[in-house]
Amino acid sequence: MALWSQPVVAYIDPTGGLPPSMWPVVLAPIFAAIAAALFAARLFAGRFLKRFGPVLIGAAVLLIVAGLLMFWLARKRGAETTKAGAVRVVVLGFDGLEPSLVKQYMAEGRMPNFSRLARQGVFHELRTTVPPQSPVAWASFITGAGPEKHGIADFIVRDPKTYKLDLSLADRTDMAVPWRGPAFWDDPAIQKAGATLLRVPLTFPPPKVNGRALSGMGVWDARGTEGTYFFYSTAPDVPDPRGIVCRFERDGGTLRSAIPGPYRVGEDDTVREPFDLAVKDDTAELRVQGKSYLLKEREWSDWISVEFRLGKLQLQKVATVTRAIWWRSGGETDLYVSPLNFDPARPLFPISCPPDYSAKLAEAIGTYHTRGMPYDTNGVSDGILTDDAFLAQCETILGENERMLAHELARFKGGLLVAYFEAPDAAQHMYWRAMDPEHPAYTKELAARYGRVIPECYARMDGVLGRTMAALGGRGAVVVLSDHGFAPFRRAVHLNSILRNMGYLALKEGRTSPELLKNVDWSRTRAYAVGFNSVYLNLAGREGEGIVRAEESAGLSVEIAGKLEAFEDGPSRAYPIKKVYVASDIYGKASGANMPDLIVGYARGYRASWQTSLGAAPEGLLEDNKKPWSGDHLMDAGDLPGVFLSSDRALDAHNIAEVGPAVAKYFGKSASNPK
Ligand SMILES: [Zn+2]
Numbered sequence: 001m002a003l004w005s006q007p008v009v010a011y012i013d014p015t016g017g018l019p020p021s022m023w024p025v026v027l028a029p030i031f032a033a034i035a036a037a038l039f040a041a042r043l044f045a046g047r048f049l050k051r052f053g054p055v056l057i058g059a060a061v062l063l064i065v066a067g068l069l070m071f072w073l074a075r076k077r078g079a080e081t082t083k084a085g086a087v088r089v090v091v092l093g094f095d096g097l098e099p100s101l102v103k104q105y106m107a108e109g110r111m112p113n114f115s116r117l118a119r120q121g122v123f124h125e126l127r128t129t130v131p132p133q134s135p136v137a138w139a140s141f142i143t144g145a146g147p148e149k150h151g152i153a154d155f156i157v158r159d160p161k162t163y164k165l166d167l168s169l170a171d172r173t174d175m176a177v178p179w180r181g182p183a184f185w186d187d188p189a190i191q192k193a194g195a196t197l198l199r200v201p202l203t204f205p206p207p208k209v210n211g212r213a214l215s216g217m218g219v220w221d222a223r224g225t226e227g228t229y230f231f232y233s234t235a236p237d238v239p240d241p242r243g244i245v246c247r248f249e250r251d252g253g254t255l256r257s258a259i260p261g262p263y264r265v266g267e268d269d270t271v272r273e274p275f276d277l278a279v280k281d282d283t284a285e286l287r288v289q290g291k292s293y294l295l296k297e298r299e300w301s302d303w304i305s306v307e308f309r310l311g312k313l314q315l316q317k318v319a320t321v322t323r324a325i326w327w328r329s330g331g332e333t334d335l336y337v338s339p340l341n342f343d344p345a346r347p348l349f350p351i352s353c354p355p356d357y358s359a360k361l362a363e364a365i366g367t368y369h370t371r372g373m374p375y376d377t378n379g380v381s382d383g384i385l386t387d388d389a390f391l392a393q394c395e396t397i398l399g400e401n402e403r404m405l406a407h408e409l410a411r412f413k414g415g416l417l418v419a420y421f422e423a424p425d426a427a428q429h430m431y432w433r434a435m436d437p438e439h440p441a442y443t444k445e446l447a448a449r450y451g452r453v454i455p456e457c458y459a460r461m462d463g464v465l466g467r468t469m470a471a472l473g474g475r476g477a478v479v480v481l482s483d484h485g486f487a488p489f490r491r492a493v494h495l496n497s498i499l500r501n502m503g504y505l506a507l508k509e510g511r512t513s514p515e516l517l518k519n520v521d522w523s524r525t526r527a528y529a530v531g532f533n534s535v536y537l538n539l540a541g542r543e544g545e546g547i548v549r550a551e552e553s554a555g556l557s558v559e560i561a562g563k564l565e566a567f568e569d570g571p572s573r574a575y576p577i578k579k580v581y582v583a584s585d586i587y588g589k590a591s592g593a594n595m596p597d598l599i600v601g602y603a604r605g606y607r608a609s610w611q612t613s614l615g616a617a618p619e620g621l622l623e624d625n626k627k628p629w630s631g632d633h634l635m636d637a638g639d640l641p642g643v644f645l646s647s648d649r650a651l652d653a654h655n656i657a658e659v660g661p662a663v664a665k666y667f668g669k670s671a672s673n674p675k
Contacts, residue, residue, distance in 0.1 A: 086193055086414025087670040088476030089651070089663055090468050093141070093200070093418065094461050095134060095425035096633060097482035099125050099643045101458060110459045113466035117478065117645045125641035127655040128484040130581055131533035131599050132633050132640045134217070134425065135168055137483035138201040139179040140657040144664075148587035150179040152202075153595050154531035156613055160594070161544045163517050165530060165614065167226065169372060170204050170218035175349075178202055178218065184660025185209060185416060189667035194415030198404050201420060204372065206353040213353040214361065214404070216420055217372040222262045222308070222320045222340035222348075227371055229379050230337040232257050232277075241382035248333065254278045259288070259337060261308035262318050271308050277326065279333060284326050286335075298327045300392055303367045305343065319343035321367055323396075325389050336385055338393070341370045365403040369396075375426040380628050387450060387628075390430065398423045402464060409471040416663065421464065427457040428486045432631025436488045438605075440624040469647070477651050477666065481659055482642035489632035491569065492609035492625050493576050493602065495529040496617035502563055504528075505617065517615035523547060527560055527598075530615045532608050532634040534596030535560065535580075557582045557597055564600065569622055576606040576622065578636040601636025608634060 105111045106118070117123065129136045129147060131154065139150040147153040157168045171178045179202060185195045195209045199216030206213045221227050229243035234255065238245045248255040254276045261271035275288035282297040288306060295301045301324045310316040320340040327334055342348055344358040344367060351370055352358035362368065374397050379385030398421070405419045433441035434450035469478055496513065499505040506524035513519035517528060522545035525538045537553050540546040548556060561580035569576050579601040587595060602608065607625075611618050633640050644659070646652055651666045653659040 087667055088412065088414050088472060089416050089479065089666060090409075090412075090472065090476065091416070091418040091479045091481070091659075091663065092461075092465060092468060093138075093420040094480065094482050095201075095420070095422045096428055096484060096486050097424050097458070097461065097480075097643050098428070098486040099641060101454070101486070102643050105455055105458045105462075110455060111462040113462045113469060114480070114645065117465065117469070117480065117647055121645065121647040122649055122652050123643070123645045124654065126481055126644035126653065126659075127641055128637050129656060130586055130637040131601070132484035132635070132637045133532060134483055135178075135202060137642075137656050138217075141481070141483065141659055142183045142200070142202065143179055143181040144184050144657050144660040145181055146587065146657060148595065150181055151594065152179055153583075153587075153599070154534045156531035156534075157594055158530045158536065158615070160536075160539075160542050160546075163520075163522075163544060163615075165516060169202060169226070170220070175205055177205065177207060183207060184664050185418075187664035187667065190416050190664055193667055196408050196412070196415070196417045198408065198417075198419040199401065199422075200418055201372075204351065206350060208353055211415060212357045212408075214358060215351040215370075215372070217422070219342070219351055219370055219372040221371050222318055222342060223260065224262065224265070225339070226373055227339040227376065227378060229339050229376060229384075230259060231384055232335040232337070233332060235332040235334070239383075241384060242378045243382070243384070248277075248335075251276070253280075255333060255335075259306055259322075259340075261306075261320075261340075262310065264310065271310060273306050273308060277333075277335060279326075279328075286324060293324075295324060295326055298325065298386075298389070300325045300389070300396065306340070318348050319346045323393075325385075334384075336379060336389070338376055338379075339371060341374070344368055344370050361404065361407070364407050365400065368400040368404070373422070375422065377426060377430060377629060380430060387430075391450075391453065394423060394426060398460065402467075405464065406467065406471075409468060412471070416667070419464075421461065424454075424457050424461060424482070425486075427453050428631040430628050430630070432486070432488055433628065436490075436630070439488055439490055439630055441626045441628065441630050477646065477648040479647075479651060479659070479663070480643065480645040481656070483656060484633045484637075484642050485640040486631050486633050487604050487635055487640060489607045489625050489630055489634075490605040491576065491607075492623050493606055493612065494609050494616075494618050494621055494623070495535070495600065495612045496615065497619070497621050498564070498567060499527055499529060499535070499560075500617050501621065502560075504560060507617065511617075512619050513615070513617040519617075520615075526556060528615065529600075529608070529612050531596070532613050533600050533602075535598035535600060537597045539597075553597065554582075554584070557584075561598055564598075569606075574603065574605075576603055577601070578603040579638070601638070602634065604635055604639055606635065607632045 106115045129140050133155055135155055136147055136152050139152040143150040152168050155168060156165055158165050168178055191210045194211040196211045197203060197213040199214055201217035203213060204215035204218035206215045231243050232246050232248050234248045244260055246257045248257050256276045258272035258274045261273060263269040263271055275286060278285045284295045286293045286295055293301050293304055303321045306320050308318045321343045322338050322340050324335060324337045344362040347358060376385055376393055380390045401421055408417055431450050431453040433439045434446045435454055436442055496505055504527040506521040507513055507519045508521045526548050527535055527537050529535045537548045538546050539548050561582055564577045564580050567577055577600055581599040583595055583597050644653060651662055653662045
């Protein structure tokens with residue numbers, strides 16, 4: 001989708017790089033140096049400075065004391081307070097594990113460690129947030145509160161004044177985490193015990209913890225997007241995909257082109273790094289910045305480092321890493337370059353706490369993806385990346401996550417360790433079509449080749465759990481949770497088109513609006529849909545061109561909710577929309593200007609269309625989903641609980657917002673009553 005590949009707000013801060021927490025470290029030696037210089041001046045200048053002597057000595061002493069104090073403070077902040085024999089809790093966050101599939105695979109013997117944990121402790125469903133979207137649910141996990149408190153209610157949000165869209169994964173304007181309120185790991189008992197967070201969603205910029213944190217979902221690529229890939233081809237015309245398409249120029253037997261680099265918003269997007277590709281039989285040599293990489297046809301390259309330089313004087317360096325894959329088809333040569341990750345060894349801005357942790361981790365386990373959402377699902381959806389290439393990438397990313405966890409488990413003495421795995425979410429989004437005969441994209445061939453992907457992914461998560469339990473050796477608690485379940489996405493609902501037909505949304509001309517609410521006549525529009533589950537009233541005083549008066553809003557909300565729930569899918573007469581929640585009923589009156597007025601809970605099999613998420617209103621009302629992106633979880637929250645397992649019955653939760661507080665309570669209790 002377009003928004004995924006558009007930087008919406010400035011993201012490269014020319015002054016950026018050093019977080020405030022590092023200032024004492026930098027300032028302390030400077031103060032100390034000034035103090036020493038003054039002291040030396042006093043020693044050698046003799047009589048000349050005699051008059052000012054006492055003042056200078058006073059200043060020097062003050063500066064030395066201040067410097068030492070700041071240095072001590074900085075040291076203290078980074079210190080670890082883990083002790084042998086302390087409480088240990090490992091939380092494994094598996095995105096999108098579906099309870100019915102977990103039960104099925106457990107019964108089939110594919111998940112022996114889940115079965116063992118279920119026997120030993122607790123295993124049940126975990127209520128998710130309304131709506132059941134990952135950023136919303138993980139924000140509730142982090143803060144122990146609902147969307148009305150943490151402020152995230154959809155992947156995509158709109159600015160009510162301008163109707164402009166943005167992603168809710170990171171606050172780029174203020175360079176702050178996107179959620180409001182304290183995180184459960186800020187609890188004194190956990191802070192005292194220490195915490196390690198591995199790629200927890202929405203932890204960018206990295207939160208300060210007594211321990212380590214590596215940012216996850218929310219870290220953008222080097223072009224400031226969720227993931228812009230580059231596609232190079234010798235073919236004359238390539239259909240317009242979401243990535244950037246570049247032409248190859250032939251130079252004898254060599255193909256030449258360039259990789260588009262980062263840019264500062266408001267400045268020209270002209271930074272390019274040239275490379276060439278020399279193809280010989282089934283191997284190609286890719287040369288960029290004086291380095292050469294050998295690429296076998298249809299196999300991913302190793303990490304390719306590309307350093308870009310920005311600014312008039314080329315002073316700002318942006319170190320990136322990527323992987324590439326090439327192939328031949330019909331006499332043409334194609335090359336796919338994955339979106340640019342900030343190099344974890346020297347990222348443009350800190351993606352970890354402490355800031356050097358990302359580099360130390362790379363030293364220990366090798367270079368890894370730093371993009372918040374590293375799976376190249378867009379490449380597959382656009383018909384560019386093959387399933388096999390995508391699955392090979394999944395393997396690489398999953399391997400990185402496993403190595404990160406193993407590395408931390410090996411030195412885990414006490415405290416909290418949270419590790420997040422996006423793999424089950426990515427696998428189910430892309431391969432539901434291979435195991436659901438009722439899916440419009442299902443074929444027998446697909447099932448034969450890729451029907452194994454989802455069960456194998458679940459078994460792999462079981463292996464992660466098994467190794468975690470083995471590493472703990474019975475000393476400490478293990479918690480497993482998923483943020484929501486999963487369901488088929490067979491029919492796409494054009495919600496704005498439905499609102500248009502019902503007379504709530506008006507267009508300036510014709511019957512369609514291409515995207516981003518472009519053709520909307522606000523003077524006659526009372527409601528519009530943006531994001532995956534959100535409907536907003538065009539409220540006077542809140543929306544830039546709002547017309548709905550505050551006193552009308554409650555009645556109008558109930559009216560729209562009733563009509564949407566009664567809407568039928570023509571031929572089948574099924575109800576695509578199971579339940580519409582009025583925000584004030586579930587979130588209370590306190591919800592802010594960025595919260596939707598209605599939250600749409602789709603019936604199993606249905607989901608908002610991609611066009612709807614961007615505020616578009618196409619001609620039809622519904623259509624079959626024939627895309628590879630075939631499973632989803634943006635339906636009614638009541639039908640999509642996640643799973644919860646815990647090795648200790650004393651650590652239990654039934655709602656995703658209760659997990660964090662339960663963990664904090666566990667630490668509090670254990671600290672006062674050590675086992
Ligand atoms: Zn998902």
